[in-house]
Amino acid sequence: MKFNAPRGTNDILPPEIKKWQYIEDLTHKLFTNYNYQEIRTPIFEYTELFQRGIGEVTDIVEKEMYTFEDKSGRSITLRPEGTASVIRSFLENKIYGQAQPTKYYYIGPMFRYERPQSGRFRQFHQLGVEAIASDDPALDAEIISLGIRLMEELGLEDFELHLNSVGCKSCRPKYVKKLKSFLIENKEDLCDKCRERIERNPLRVLDCKNQSCQSVIKGAPKITEHLCPECDEHFSEVQSFLDILNIEYNINPLLVRGLDYYTNTAFEIKDNALGAQNTVFGGGRYNGLAEEIGNRDIPGIGFALGIERLLLSLDAKGIEVAEEAGIDLYITVIGKKAKREAFRLLDILRNEDFKTEIDYLDRSVGSQMKSADRMNAEYTIIIGEDELENNSATIRNMKSGNEEEIKLSNLLEVMKQLVDKEEI
Known part of the structure; x- marks a missing residue:
């Protein structure tokens, strides 16, 4: 029987994993500089958390969640x-x-049952930030600037920031009522999916990519024209803080995001090199989420970035974020006695942080040298009976071909010199 990875999942193998590690290391460093601390939450939660938090009439909850009963019958x-x-x-x-606000960041796998396509998988990976317990519009600008800073640190510059306000529980219902009336008037020109959304979640119609729906949406009332004074002021302040940071943005009144918990600020970073599915990351405020799931009126804002989609952007721009790293030294051995001494030297070198390897397949000298070449070894050394007896061996620079006779007892000191000057 042959086993394959489940559809919508994939293995991340060397050397590709180097790119992931580079992004994760950069994330840890950059986010920590902004005073965000890492948090790790469970891979699974009680289903009701997502039903109440995300919204029961969202596509995620209705169609995409991986839900099951455990052995105690809990969902x-x-x-x-x-x-x-x-x-x-x-x-x-x-x-x-x-002490508040609390600033968190996370990196980890998420799961949605949707049609696999470029940059979109059923198990995918996100890195994200959350700033909790402050409604300050400056924090909105900080969150956005942090995401942009990460993009820039990776060498991505040709992107667009789309910005909107989706109002609050005071002004949004009034807007939704007007939007709903408009959509009913134009119902015949909408796709079947959007006709269903009119009653259940009319804001989602604004996010439809169907060409016929797009034509209708262009004439829809704009939420930015129906904000209450408080939301309007908040949105203006967010823009003023972005202006201070010299961050360019496009006001997009049709931007609503896919989750029901968003309030006020909503934003997306788009990379046009990715085609139709061009959103690299997005986020916004969720001032009602804590109240919805925990009966506490605590504001928050954050964003999430899909690592797979980020890697697509890097590939589309031809940006290499991490070169395949080789090893410092490959020790080629001849005979059992030499193998034992090489194994001892291997441990000494590794304890001093040298990336070192030997043969474990009892191959010939030629095959071992080919293996060293495949591992992109910077240096090689051959140890056999004669080398042990004379306490000497030849160390070779695999790039230049230069060789040098050394004392085996001085191998560690020699390697410390060689990796500093990187040539013989």
């Missing part, structure tokens, strides 16, 4: 996104009793 769901879990943790662990 469990693999997390489809990170924010609801972070807020659950914040409330459960009473972090609101500590």
Whole structure:
């Protein structure tokens, strides 16, 4: 029987994993500089958390969640996104009793049952940030600037920031009522999916990519023209702080995002090199989420970035973020006695942080040298009976071909010199 990875999942193999590690290392460094601390939440949660947090009439909850019953009959769901879990943790662990705001970041796998396509998988990976317990518009600008800074650090510059406000529980219902009336008037020109959305979740119609729906949406009332004074002021302040940071943005009144918990600021970073599915990351405010899942009126804002889609952007631009690293030294051995001495030297070198390898397949000298070449070894050394007896061996620079006779007892000191000057 042959086993394959489930559809919509994939193995991340060397050397590709180097790119992932580079992005993760950069994330840890950059986000820490902004005073965000890492949080790790469970891979699965009780299903109701996502039903209440994300919204029961969203595509994620209705169609895309991996939900099952555990052995006690409880409904469990693999997390489809990170924010609801972070807020659950914040409330459960009473972090609101500590100094605020709380700033978290996370990196990890998420799960959605959707049609696999370029950059979109059923198990995918996100890195994200959440800033909790402050409604300051400057924090909105900080969150956006942090995401942009990450893109820039990776060498990505040709992208667009789309910005909107989706209002609050005071002004948004009034807007939704007007939008709903407009959509009913134009119902015949909408796709079947959007006709269903009119009653259940009319804001989602604004996000439809169907060409016929797009034509209708162009004439729809704009949410930015129906904000309450408080939301309008907040949105203006967010823009003013982005202006301070010299961050360019496009006001996009049709931007609503795919989750029900968003309020006020909503944003997306788009990379046109990716085609139709061009959103690299997005986020916004969710001032009602903590109240929805924990009965506490605590504001928050964050974003999530898909690592697979980020890698697509890097590939589309021809940006290499991490070169395949080779090893420092490959020790070629001849005979059992030499193997034992090489194994001892291997341990000494590794304890001094040298990437070192030997043969474990009892291959010929020629095959061992080919293996060293495949591993992109910078240096090789051959140890046999004669080398042991004379306490000497020849170390070779695999790039230049230069060789040098050394004392085996001085191998560690020689390697310390060679990796510094990188040539013989």
